Amino acid sequence: MRCEDARTILVEVEGGERSAALREHVAVCPACRAYANDLEGLRIGFRALAAQSVPEPSWGFAARLVRRLDVEEWSRGADFLEQVGRRVVYAAGLLTLLLLLALVLPASGPLRGPTASELYWAQPDTATLANYSILPDETLESRELNSPAPNSSGAKGKP
Amino acid sequence: MEPYRAERDPQEVAWIRGAQRGDREAFGHLVERYQKRVFSQVFRLVRRREEVEDLAQEVLVKAFRAIRSYDFRSSFGTWLARVAVNHCYDFLRRERAQPATFSVSPGDRDAAQPTALVDKLEAPGQDPERQAVLRDLVGKLLERAPADDRVILVLKEMEGLSVEEIGEILELRPGTVKVRLFRARKRMLENWRSLRQER
Numbered sequence: 530m531r532c533e534d535a536r537t538i539l540v541e542v543e544g545g546e547r548s549a550a551l552r553e554h555v556a557v558c559p560a561c562r563a564y565a566n567d568l569e570g571l572r573i574g575f576r577a578l579a580a581q582s583v584p585e586p587s588w589g590f591a592a593r594l595v596r597r598l599d600v601e602e603w604s605r606g607a608d609f610l611e612q613v614g615r616r617v618v619y620a621a622g623l624l625t626l627l628l629l630l631a632l633v634l635p636a637s638g639p640l641r642g643p644t645a646s647e648l649y650w651a652q653p654d655t656a657t658l659a660n661y662s663i664l665p666d667e668t669l670e671s672r673e674l675n676s677p678a679p680n681s682s683g684a685k686g687k688p
Numbered sequence: 689m690e691p692y693r694a695e696r697d698p699q700e701v702a703w704i705r706g707a708q709r710g711d712r713e714a715f716g717h718l719v720e721r722y723q724k725r726v727f728s729q730v731f732r733l734v735r736r737r738e739e740v741e742d743l744a745q746e747v748l749v750k751a752f753r754a755i756r757s758y759d760f761r762s763s764f765g766t767w768l769a770r771v772a773v774n775h776c777y778d779f780l781r782r783e784r785a786q787p788a789t790f791s792v793s794p795g796d797r798d799a800a801q802p803t804a805l806v807d808k809l810e811a812p813g814q815d816p817e818r819q820a821v822l823r824d825l826v827g828k829l830l831e832r833a834p835a836d837d838r839v840i841l842v843l844k845e846m847e848g849l850s851v852e853e854i855g856e857i858l859e860l861r862p863g864t865v866k867v868r869l870f871r872a873r874k875r876m877l878e879n880w881r882s883l884r885q886e887r
Contacts, residue, residue: 570822
């Protein structure tokens with residue numbers, strides 16, 4: 530058996546499961562015997578570590594953990610509400626800003642359409658003209674009598 | 689320690705189902721049942737007494753948040769061990785990335801050095817003393833080992849789990865576990881031997 534193979538088997542196998550060939554090699558090869566001894570030392574060290582005392586949970590550990598979960602659940606809900614509320618405020622602010630910009634700023638570019646403000650100020654004129662069409666005829670007639678049109682007087686003066 | 693593949697206890701199943709619905713009291717019963725095992729795993733992996741309680745609490749909080757993903761395919765103990773191992777693994781990697789902040793007095797530093805432990809090992813002594821030296825030396829080597837090696841060696845050599853159980857916890861095939869275990873043992877042994885040669 531080669532030393533390399535013997536050492537591979539020594540690392541792989543659990544303690545006490547060595548074949549006759551391996552035992553024979555370890556008995557005659559001092560280097561592999563030292564390797565096997567070191568490996569055994571490691572195993573003893575691990576066993577001693579495993580036997581070491583482990584810290585115990587302090588009294589009321591489980592109850593404290595449940596309380597922590599309660600607090601976390603509550604704060605997570607509050608965080609969610611806060612996040613949603615903040616988004617609503619941001620969205621409302623943005624919408625207001627956009628509305629103000631649309632009202633105040635004139636449209637730019639080669640084809641200039643009527644702005645919202647122009648449309649707003651044009652409304653009373655339109656409404657006045659529309660009112661004429663719905664006025665009763667007699668009202669129109671009386672208006673003509675009281676204030677004759679400037680070009681009608683010129684026509685009357687002609688022979 | 690309880691076996692990892694225990695018979696499924698109907699009471700435990702009820703607690704798990706309750707916890708999956710968000711019942712924190714039900715989860716509290718599971719904590720009471722498994723807290724010692726979680727403490728032991730965390731301590732063996734991290735090896736810092738002062739950190740164990742905080743880390744165990746973080747593990748169990750993480751487990752509560754993730755309990756809906758538990759599908760009863762493995763035992764609850766195995767699933768919880770997976771959460772604990774992953775959390776400790778992340779902790780060890782973070783620790784490795786940060787420079788050490790604690791200070792050690794010169795005398796303590798000499799005593800804590802693995803080479804000093806090797807010296808003690810060579811000195812004639814009684815068995816219990818030798819065992820204590822071997823324990824401290826293996827502990828030091830374990831602390832210096834990469835996180836992957838440390839996890840697999842602790843699960844095998846200290847928790848006494850089978851290759852199959854380790855595979856379930858680490859979500860690896862048994863063949864892969866064997867290969868990793870072999871490499872981890874070999875690296876540790878090489879470190880041990882190089883310490884002896886340094887002297």
